[in-house]
Structure formats: C-alpha cells, structure tokens
Amino acid sequence: MAMCFRLGVTVPALVLLTCAAMGFGIPRGLASGVAFIVNSSSASISVIDMTSRREVRRIPALREPHHLVLSPDGKSLLVGDTVGNQIMFLDPATGAVQRRVTVSDPYHLAFSPNGKLLVVNGLARNQVDVYDAAAMTLIKRFAVDSTPSHLDFSPDSRFAFVSLQGSGKLAAFDLKELTLRWTEPVGPAPAGVIWWRDKVMVAIMGADYVVVADPATGKVVHRIVTGKGAHTLFLAPDKKIMWVNNRASGTTVSLDAETLKTIRVYNIPGGPDDIDFAPDGTLWITRRFAEKVAILHPDTGDFETIGVGRSPHGLWLNPAAPRP
Amino acid sequence: MDDPFDLIAGWLHETVLIPALYAMGLMRWEDLAHGWVLFAVYGGVQVALTLAVCLPLERWRPVERWADQRAVGVDIFYTILSRVGVLPLVTFVLFYKVQVAMNGWIVDHGWIPPTLEHAIPALIGHSVATFVLYAAILDCVDYWRHRISHRFRWWWALHSLHHAQRQMTFWSDDRNHVLDDLIALVWFGAIALLIGVPPLQFPLLVLVLRFIESLSHANARVWFGVVGERLVVSPRFHRAHHGIRAAGRRSCNYGAVLPWWDMLFGTANFSRAYVQTGDPSGEEALATGTWLAQQRAGLRRLWRTLGRLVRQV
Ligand SMILES: [Zn+2]
Numbered sequence: 163m164a165m166c167f168r169l170g171v172t173v174p175a176l177v178l179l180t181c182a183a184m185g186f187g188i189p190r191g192l193a194s195g196v197a198f199i200v201n202s203s204s205a206s207i208s209v210i211d212m213t214s215r216r217e218v219r220r221i222p223a224l225r226e227p228h229h230l231v232l233s234p235d236g237k238s239l240l241v242g243d244t245v246g247n248q249i250m251f252l253d254p255a256t257g258a259v260q261r262r263v264t265v266s267d268p269y270h271l272a273f274s275p276n277g278k279l280l281v282v283n284g285l286a287r288n289q290v291d292v293y294d295a296a297a298m299t300l301i302k303r304f305a306v307d308s309t310p311s312h313l314d315f316s317p318d319s320r321f322a323f324v325s326l327q328g329s330g331k332l333a334a335f336d337l338k339e340l341t342l343r344w345t346e347p348v349g350p351a352p353a354g355v356i357w358w359r360d361k362v363m364v365a366i367m368g369a370d371y372v373v374v375a376d377p378a379t380g381k382v383v384h385r386i387v388t389g390k391g392a393h394t395l396f397l398a399p400d401k402k403i404m405w406v407n408n409r410a411s412g413t414t415v416s417l418d419a420e421t422l423k424t425i426r427v428y429n430i431p432g433g434p435d436d437i438d439f440a441p442d443g444t445l446w447i448t449r450r451f452a453e454k455v456a457i458l459h460p461d462t463g464d465f466e467t468i469g470v471g472r473s474p475h476g477l478w479l480n481p482a483a484p485r486p
Numbered sequence: 487m488d489d490p491f492d493l494i495a496g497w498l499h500e501t502v503l504i505p506a507l508y509a510m511g512l513m514r515w516e517d518l519a520h521g522w523v524l525f526a527v528y529g530g531v532q533v534a535l536t537l538a539v540c541l542p543l544e545r546w547r548p549v550e551r552w553a554d555q556r557a558v559g560v561d562i563f564y565t566i567l568s569r570v571g572v573l574p575l576v577t578f579v580l581f582y583k584v585q586v587a588m589n590g591w592i593v594d595h596g597w598i599p600p601t602l603e604h605a606i607p608a609l610i611g612h613s614v615a616t617f618v619l620y621a622a623i624l625d626c627v628d629y630w631r632h633r634i635s636h637r638f639r640w641w642w643a644l645h646s647l648h649h650a651q652r653q654m655t656f657w658s659d660d661r662n663h664v665l666d667d668l669i670a671l672v673w674f675g676a677i678a679l680l681i682g683v684p685p686l687q688f689p690l691l692v693l694v695l696r697f698i699e700s701l702s703h704a705n706a707r708v709w710f711g712v713v714g715e716r717l718v719v720s721p722r723f724h725r726a727h728h729g730i731r732a733a734g735r736r737s738c739n740y741g742a743v744l745p746w747w748d749m750l751f752g753t754a755n756f757s758r759a760y761v762q763t764g765d766p767s768g769e770e771a772l773a774t775g776t777w778l779a780q781q782r783a784g785l786r787r788l789w790r791t792l793g794r795l796v797r798q799v
Pocket residue numbers: 632636645648649727
C-alpha cells in the first residue's frame with residue numbers, strides 16, 4: 163500500500179496545519195449554544211460549547227468534509243464530505259447523526275432561497291449538481307470548466323451563481339430551464355460568491371479585490387480592493403457590514419454594505435476562511451493553517467482562539483441550542 | 487494538541503508557499519499546495535527517522551561491506567525525489583486533468599466511489615481501524631501488482647531497475663523507474679475507484695508503513711524472530727526478494743509490509759540466508775548509472791523487450 167502513499171495518489175486528501183496561536187485574554191461573552199467546526203483534514207466536526215468556548219467532542223466524518231449548510235426546515239445540518247462522497251445530516255442542536263446520503267464530491271453546497279433545490283459543487287470533478295432538496299435526487303448535472311468553488315442564488319431562486327476557480331470565471335445557471343445562462347471572466351481563482359443588492363459579489367483569490375458583477379450579463383461593474391487572496395464574503399446579520407477574508411494577506415476586512423468602502427482591517431493570521439456571527443457581536447472565523455477558530459471582537463480588534471482539528475473550514479453557530 | 491510538524495507545514499505554507507503562489511498567479515492551487523507542503527514535511531520526517539534508525543543498524547550489523555559506496559548515492563536521490571514530493575508533484579501536474587475528467591466521467595455513468603465504511607458500517611467512527619483495514623487491503627493489492635510486474639517481461643524491464651542495485655541499503659526503497667511508478671499510480675487509482683481511499687488524517691501511521699518499507703531494504707543482518715518474520719516484512723525477508731538468483735520470474739517475497747500474502751499465495755521464503763542482491767541480466771547502467779542513465783537504460787530494456795514481443799507476434 164505504501165506504494166500509494168509513495169506516489170501521493172491520495173495526497174490531495176492529506177492536509178494539516180498550525181501556526182502561532184495569537185489571542186488575548188478577553189472577558190467571556192454571554193453566548194450560549196453550540197458551534198460546529200468542520201475539520202477538513204482531520205475528517206471530523208468539532209462540537210464547541212459556545213459558553214465555555216471549549217471543544218466538547220468530535221463527530222467523525224469519512225474523509226474530507228469542507229462546508230455545511232442548514233436545511234430549509236431547520237431540522238438538519240448538512241455536512242458535505244468531498245472524498246467520502248457523502249452528505250451527513252446532523253441534528254443541529256446536538257450533532258447526532260440523522261442519516262447519510264451518497265453524493266458525488268460535495269464541496270460547497272447551498273439550498274435555493276425557496277428551499278426546493280440543493281445545489282452542490284463538485285470541485286474535484288468539474289461538476290455542478292442540482293438536487294431536489296426534499297427527495298435528495300439528482301435533477302441535473304452540469305459539466306463545468308473548471309473547479310466549481312462557491313455558489314449563491316438570486317433571491318427569487320431562479321439563478322445559481324458559481325465561481326469557477328480553475329478558469330477565472332463566474333457561471334450563472336438558470337434553475338428553471340436547467341441551463342447554463344452565461345460564463346464570464348471575473349478574475350484569477352475566484353472563490354466566495356454572494357448575492358447582494360441585485361448584484362453578485364465574487365472574491366478573487368488570485369488578486370487583491372472583490373468584484374461586483376451584473377447578474378443578467380456577468381459583466382464586472384466594480385472592483386473593491388480588500389487584500390491579497392480575497393477569499394470569502396459574508397454579510398452581517400444586520401446587513402450593515404460585508405465581511406471579507408483575505409487568504410494571502412491574512413486579514414479580515416469589514417466593508418460598509420451600503421457604500422462597499424473599507425471600514426477596518428483586522429489581522430487574522432493562519433488563513434482566515436469561513437465566518438459565522440454570534441449574538442454577542444463577535445465573529446467566529448476558521449483559521450485553516452492554524453488549527454484554530456478565532457473569535458473576533460470587532461470593536462477592539464482582539465480575538466480569542468479555540469483549538470480545533472486540522473484545516474478547519476466550514477463553521478456554523480447555533481446559539482439557540484442547549485449547552486452541549 | 488498542536489502537532490509540531492503541522493506547525494512547521496502551516497508556517498511554511500503561509501510564509502513561503504502562499505506568497506509564491508500568489509506572485510506566480512497560481513492561487514487556484516492554494517488548497518492542494520497545503521496538502522503538498524504537509525506531504526513534504528512528513529516526507530522529511532520519514533527520511534530523518536529512517537536515517538536515525540537504519541544508519542546505526544547498517545553500521546552495527548552489515549550484511550555486506552563495500553570499499554566504495556558510490557552506487558548508494560543515486561538511491562538517496564531517488565528517496566529525496568519521491569519523499570519530499572517532487573516526483574508525485576510532477577505526476578500530479580501532468581495527469582491532473584486526465585484524472586479529473588476520468589473521475590467525472592465515471593460518476594456521470596453512475597459509479598460513485600464508495601468507502602469501506604459503506605460496506606462495513608460498523609467501521610464508521612473507528613477511523614484508525616478503518617485505516618488499518620485499508621492498509622492491509624492495499625498491501626495485498628500491491629503484492630499482486632509487484633508479483634505481476636515480475637511475471638511480464640516488458641514490466642520486468644522497468645521493475646528490474648529496482649532490483650539492479652548491488653549495494654542495497656535503506657535508501658533503495660524508492661528506486662523505481664518513473665514509468666513503473668506511473669503504472670502503480672494507475673493501478674491504485676483504479677482500486678481507489680473501487681474501494682475509495684483510506685482516511686489520511688494519520689500521517690504518523692503512514693510514516694510507520696513507509697519506515698517498514700525502508701527498513702526492509704537495509705543492509706543489515708536483522709530479522710524479527712520466527713513469529714515476527716511472519717507478521718511484518720523484515721530486512722532478511724525482503725533481501726531474499728532482491729537476491730541475484732531470485733531476479734525476474736523466479737522471485738519470492740513480494741510483500742511490501744505484510745508477509746501474509748506471500749504465505750497465502752505460496753511465494754514466501756523464510757530461509758535464513760542473507761543473500762547477495764542484484765540482477766545480472768540487466769545492463770550495468772541500471773545498477774551504477776546516474777539517475778538519468780538508469781531511467782534511460784530502463785527505457786532501452788523496455789524497448790528491446792517490446793521489439794521481441796512484436797517479432798514473436
Ligand atoms: Zn521486485
């Protein structure tokens with residue numbers, strides 16, 4: 163077998179990390195509930211008590227889980243395991259496994275706003291799959307060029323927008339006609355995608371900016387410089403701030419959601435990736451190469467850290483859940 | 487909880503690799519590069535550990551003593567090339583598109599690669615046990631690959647490069663023809679489609695397996711006792727495979743980590759002799775040439791063999 167390790171057949175699955183733990187003593191917030199952190203290279207999901215900010219346990223995944231999403235009815239938390247070819251359905255309060263469904267290479271995944279469709283990006287297979295959300299049956303597979311990374315929808319659920327990391331393009335799929343509407347160049351290695359105010363914003367990882375594209379044509383209408391390796395975009399729950407993580411510069415940037423002007427730049431070393439927002443106003447951020455989650459206090463710029471597994475990627479907070 | 491090797495890899499990735507990828511416009515490979523830097527760091531650890539154990543062993547109880555050890559140098563080169571990930575990287579870059587297209591095509595035709603946990607749900611949540619089971623299955627698969635590579639003349643033309651070394655040491659494990667490596671890649675790629683890939687979150691377990699393989703080539707009078715010899719492949723056991731008289735079709739002891747497959751399929755030889763290694767049927771360049779000369783000689787041997795096959799037909 164060692165031959166297979168020697169040749170690195172499976173190396174894309176092998177990933178780990180860590181870097182200097184930075185953090186400051188900060189009074190504990192009043193958050194309660196449970197946080198789920200997907201450790202992509204440990205093949206596990208860390209369950210964190212949001213009150214004590216300690217890891218309580220780890221849920222084993224199969225091979226290489228990355229992203230997670232809550233089902234439209236709020237009853238299941240779906241974790242996509244790419245190399246394991248499986249979506250794991252978890253109880254969003256306890257993390258108990260409800261069921262497992264075989265799905266090809268589920269990397270980034272999201273439900274359409276009307277809850278009817280689940281779109282799954284198969285990053286390593288150049289496939290974008292559209293599932294019937296209720297039955298979990300495949301409706302349509304699009305072959306794309308190449309490396310479909312992140313996705314988001316138009317609010318009317320008519321279109322899905324997918325960044326194609328390998329070709330520097332953004333693709334729009336018509337989910338009613340089940341056709342590819344357009345693919346347009348947006349910049350090198352596009353990653354995070356978000357619909358915002360009748361436009362589509364895409365983070366350009368091969369550059370230092372975020373683009374704003376016209377959803378009808380895919381033409382870029384704006385560029386906003388945020389930092390090298392712009393990677394993910396998240397809108398604050400109050401919709402006043404758009405947050406951007408920059409992979410290469412190791413920064414998290416807040417943009418005024420109205421003007422898209424930079425408000426503040428925070429240093430978050432260790433490859434900041436996904437973000438979720440706690441009710442106490444803090445941001446929980448996975449730090450891929452640091453095996454940590456950062457809890458950022460936007461007012462002070464300080465952050466605490468919680469040790470998790472290797473290459474933590476997706477995360478989701480459930481403040482309403484009882485303490486684990 | 488923090489693993490120092492992860493720490494080194496993460497630091498290298500953030501401070502060296504990412505700035506370099508960014509500058510070169512290769513950020514689309516950032517995630518995979520992270521895997522590679524880890525592979526390289528753990529590869530370095532494998533080499534260091536093997537060196538620390540095997541070098542004293544070879545000094546203490548050598549099977550053979552050589553006045554001049556120049557032939558060992560090229561094996562060190564082979565080891566570095568493959569363990570710090572240079573060769574795997576080249577193969578990956580060359581065949582990435584083919585692999586993605588193939589996997590996509592197969593999935594499109596209704597086959598989604600399962601995992602062993604799929605067949606044996608009791609394994610779910612027991613990832614170390616799963617890893618061990620995969621390791622055993624893949625070792626068996628490798629036994630057959632290796633055995634067949636001795637059976638066919640064209641394949642042996644390539645694999646004989648591994649056997650040509652007369653100064654076999656713990657560095658000899660990675661000495662292979664690149665085409666032979668490539669065939670192995672396809673072989674394991676096919677198996678991965680059938681049974682999936684093992685959980686790879688245990689770099690230390692991988693390290694143990696690789697260590698056993700390196701040790702099995704050591705120039706050391708080491709055996710594991712009557713029982714131990716039948717549990718894990720020892721330097722004595724694998725030396726028999728490399729014996730001059732066992733070159734080609736008459737060989738024995740094809741197992742890499744476990745001797746079980748040889749015992750099961752009737753190719754085990756537990757004789758006590760520490761034999762001389764080498765393959766007298768091959769040209770000298772295969773044994774003592776530079777890396778490039780050995781690769782070329784392997785190709786020549788393949789070419790001649792294929793020519794003979796064609797004439798026979
Ligand atoms: Zn052999």
